[in-house]
Structure formats: C-alpha cells, structure tokens
Amino acid sequence: MRAPRHAPLPVRADSPHAPWPLFGTEYSRRIEQAAQAELPPHTLMARAGLAVARLALAVAPHLRDVSILAGPGNNGGDGLLAAVHLQSAGRSVQVHLLGDPARLPPDAAWALSQAQAAGVPIELGAVPEALPAGSLAIDALLGLGHRRSPDGLIAEAVKRLRQHPGPVLAVDLPTGLDGDTGRCLADAPTLAVRADHTLCLLTLKPGLFTGQGRDLAGQVWFDDLDVSPDTLPEASLGLAPETMAALPRRHAQHKGSFGDVLVVGGAPGMTGAAWLAARAALAAGAGRVYVQPLDDRAPLLDPAHPELMGRRSHAASQLPTDALTVVCGCGGGREIASALPLWLGRAPRLLLDADALNAIAGDSGLQTQLTRRAKRGQPTVLTPHPLEAARLLGCSSTEVQADRLAAARALAERLGSTVALKGSGTVVVSPGLPIWINATGNAALATAGTGDVLAGWIAGVWTQGVTAWQATRAGVHHHGAAADHWHASGRRGPLTASRLIKTMSSGVH
Numbered sequence: 001m002r003a004p005r006h007a008p009l010p011v012r013a014d015s016p017h018a019p020w021p022l023f024g025t026e027y028s029r030r031i032e033q034a035a036q037a038e039l040p041p042h043t044l045m046a047r048a049g050l051a052v053a054r055l056a057l058a059v060a061p062h063l064r065d066v067s068i069l070a071g072p073g074n075n076g077g078d079g080l081l082a083a084v085h086l087q088s089a090g091r092s093v094q095v096h097l098l099g100d101p102a103r104l105p106p107d108a109a110w111a112l113s114q115a116q117a118a119g120v121p122i123e124l125g126a127v128p129e130a131l132p133a134g135s136l137a138i139d140a141l142l143g144l145g146h147r148r149s150p151d152g153l154i155a156e157a158v159k160r161l162r163q164h165p166g167p168v169l170a171v172d173l174p175t176g177l178d179g180d181t182g183r184c185l186a187d188a189p190t191l192a193v194r195a196d197h198t199l200c201l202l203t204l205k206p207g208l209f210t211g212q213g214r215d216l217a218g219q220v221w222f223d224d225l226d227v228s229p230d231t232l233p234e235a236s237l238g239l240a241p242e243t244m245a246a247l248p249r250r251h252a253q254h255k256g257s258f259g260d261v262l263v264v265g266g267a268p269g270m271t272g273a274a275w276l277a278a279r280a281a282l283a284a285g286a287g288r289v290y291v292q293p294l295d296d297r298a299p300l301l302d303p304a305h306p307e308l309m310g311r312r313s314h315a316a317s318q319l320p321t322d323a324l325t326v327v328c329g330c331g332g333g334r335e336i337a338s339a340l341p342l343w344l345g346r347a348p349r350l351l352l353d354a355d356a357l358n359a360i361a362g363d364s365g366l367q368t369q370l371t372r373r374a375k376r377g378q379p380t381v382l383t384p385h386p387l388e389a390a391r392l393l394g395c396s397s398t399e400v401q402a403d404r405l406a407a408a409r410a411l412a413e414r415l416g417s418t419v420a421l422k423g424s425g426t427v428v429v430s431p432g433l434p435i436w437i438n439a440t441g442n443a444a445l446a447t448a449g450t451g452d453v454l455a456g457w458i459a460g461v462w463t464q465g466v467t468a469w470q471a472t473r474a475g476v477h478h479h480g481a482a483a484d485h486w487h488a489s490g491r492r493g494p495l496t497a498s499r500l501i502k503t504m505s506s507g508v509h
C-alpha cells in the first residue's frame, strides 16, 4: 500500500480500509539508503520539504504566520526546505535553527543554503520566548535520529511547542516520541511534542499508532516520497475487513453451521461479565452460546437474552467440542483457576482473558498446559491488558508499555498463542506472523465490561471457521470502530458495554 505518485496532498494514514505497512528505524534507514543510492543528491529531502509545505498549507490555509523550529539533523533540513516553499506561497515564515550550521549533515546543510538563498529569516541557536499566537508551528526538531530524551535547546523548544496555542505540525515524528515503540523518550511526558498533525515521510513508523503515539501525533499523514520499499514491512496498521465479508449466511445453513461458544466466568459478584461476553458472542454470529457461571448459586438464564443457555460445570464439560470455542475469564475471579485444566486440555479453540490470564501467570503447571496446546495444534487467543501481559512476562506494566510490539511478540512466541495486547493501538500478533496494529478505537472504551465484550465477540467470529489471527483482528477492529462511530455521532462519555454490543451489531465497520 503506498500513496499515489504525485499526490496533490499527503494521504491520510488512518484510512481503515487497507492495511498500511509500518517500518521502524532500522528498516526505514535501509529504505532511505537504497533510495538515496538511486536518486540524484538531495532528491528525497527536496520531496520531503515540499510535502511538509503542502500539508502545512492544507491544514492551516487561513494562517499567515508560520514558525518553524528546526533541529540539528535532517529533520531540521525538512523544515528549512518547507520554509522556502511556504515563503514563496506568501506565508510569513520564521525559522529557529537549533543546531550548529557548520555541523549539519549534508542534506540539511544543502537545505540551509536553499533557505538562505531564498532569504528566509533564520534565527540561530535560540528558542523564542513564545511563538506568535496566530501562527502555525512546525516541529522539525528531531525525527528518526533521536533515541534519547530531548535535552538542552531541543528540550526548551519542545516546551515552547507544548505551550503554543495554535496548530502544531510535526515532521516525520513528534519530537520526543520513539517511532519504533510509541513510548516517550523522556521520563516526563511533557518533554514530547503534542502535535495536531504529523506528516510521516518515506515510511510510516509503528510508534505513531500505539502507546503514546496516537495522543502525541494527532492526525497522521503519510508521504512515501515516491519510494517503494522492496522489503516486507515489520508490522502493519489496519483491519481485517475480509474476515467480516467472508462470513456470509447461506440459505441451507443452520445454527450448527456457525459454531458454538461456551463462556466460563462470572464468579460470585461478577456474573454479569460472563453474560456480557456471551451476548457479544451471539451478536457476532455464533450459532449457539452457553455460559458456565463460576457461581453455583447464579441463575442459568439471562432474562433479557433467553437465547443464551446456562450450564453448570458438569453439564458444560459434556458439551460436544468439535464446533466449540471456549472463553475463560470474564469475571472469573480466583474460581477460574480450577476450571482451566479441563479447558486447556479439551477446547479446540480457547480464548483466555482477564482472571484466566492472571491464574496462568501465577501457575507454572497451567503455563505448561498452555504451551502444550500449540504443540497439539489447538489454537489459543490471549487478550491481556498491559498489567496482565506484565504478569505473564514477569515484568512491570511500564516495561510492557515501553515496547508494546516487543511485549506482544514475546508473549505470542513464549506461549504459542495469538495475542491481542490491549490499550491505545491494540497490538495483535500470532507466532510467525507480522505484527498488526489496530487503527480504530478511543477512550470511550475505557469502561467496565468492554473487555468482556471483546473476548466474546472474538470467540463469536472465531467459532464460525476463520483462524485465530483473522478473528482477533476482526474483533479488535470492530470493537474500536464501534467506539469511533459512537464518538463521530457526537456522543461523549463512556460507551457502556451493553450499548457497545448494540453498536457492534448494527454493522458499523
């Protein structure tokens, strides 16, 4: 997937209708070097500067003043060249160059000479007290070349951009964000630029779409600088529309054609979680949905959804397993631990969520049972949030969040499972397959029960005959798309779990 050549504008990179390839620093450098070797000197930078100027004019057509904060590397060079184009488009441009002109890398030095020749006002080595209130600010401080916390003048400039009341456009990456992981490079999150728009150049970087990336980058745009990578991406951003389309209902099919789901969960005081997951599985299209409450006194009926079938543990263990997908967790409490050995052994498809994951994290015997499933060809899906992932990995949630892609990959490989690491930019990975980052969702999902809905929905899709990888991506995408729809239709506040199921059922993609 690449932007059209000579696109009049950079292409929005969050279109949910296609997967976008993502490349981290190492790959991006290789792609850049290969392209540089083929092209006349400074070609990429010339394209980058033009792309930045075009986007600046498009997102702030009404603003006459443009302040460009340019750093000591080629990211600064992009800003300097953008200044030339913006000035010739009639904007009043001021560049603040925070690097020694004598030590700029060759492309940026060339860009500086172009800006000087065009008479662009350039102030050297000083961060202004404030940026003009009515100006567009361009963050061309640091891009792919920064791996450490902003310091010195760069840190000052980041603070100034954070204080700027007008729009901020970041070049390639918001300064302070690690493009590989989506973590802030500084301990203090205030030492990262919070942009309204980010124009990613040459390659889309994964860190823009997970962890802190989505909050710091604002609207992400992409310009491939007319370069086609000849290498496979490390990860992709997007969805799995093919999965939803691949599940048509034919006349001759009956409820047995769509698979069964059993939800094991709902310990005393948390029964609702299991029924929510069950409702979601049914709404996702499962043929028959059963619930095994982990509270022996809990009723075996959801009066609002009599089509769901409650079973005590003995009866549940007698269900035929051929077409069965089992969800363990969902309000499982401590009680889930005793149900796990049976289903780790028996379930042909098993999804583990919440307390089931905590039980496995604390029991090496259950871990061994889990890893044996993969060897027997029984697929498993894990849907941890960062703390649950940390417990499974034996680290802290801060460490998980510092590199969500690596954490999800480690879990998948270690436990032989498909993993959906939840959070901003949910990361989905199956052993041996590329990482997929979800493009949908927002904070409206941060409310009780939405995780149960996700687990149930994935199971409901999975049991219809797609792979764990397809079902997980489809469920994660669809879950987030419902929240985006909720937000776009002007609603504010949390999207309750019950309403989430209704929104997901209404065909929002």
Ligand SMILES: NC(=O)C1=CN([C@@H]2O[C@H](COP(=O)(O)OP(=O)(O)OC[C@H]3O[C@@H](n4cnc5c(N)ncnc54)[C@H](OP(=O)(O)O)[C@@H]3O)[C@@H](O)[C@H]2O)[C@@H](O)CC1
Residues within 6 Å of the ligand: 032, 042, 044, 045, 048, 071, 072, 073, 074, 075, 076, 078, 105, 107, 141, 142, 143, 144, 145, 146, 147, 148, 149, 150, 151, 152, 154, 155, 171, 172, 173, 201, 202
């Ligand atoms: N070449 C081309 O034609 C193209 C280039 N492109 C553009 O170039 C960007 C990559 O450029 P780049 O490699 O020069 O790195 P960049 O991010 O500008 O910074 C490096 C400088 O910053 C310094 N520095 C680092 N961390 C720091 C900190 N915390 N605080 C303070 N200083 C810090 C670092 O110093 P050092 O760490 O070495 O001491 C070094 O001097 C890329 O993102 C894209 O925008 C694209 O348009 C495609 C075409």
Ligand SMILES: [K+]
Residues within 6 Å of the ligand: 075, 139, 140, 141, 142, 143, 170, 171, 172, 173, 174, 175
């Ligand atoms: K930047």
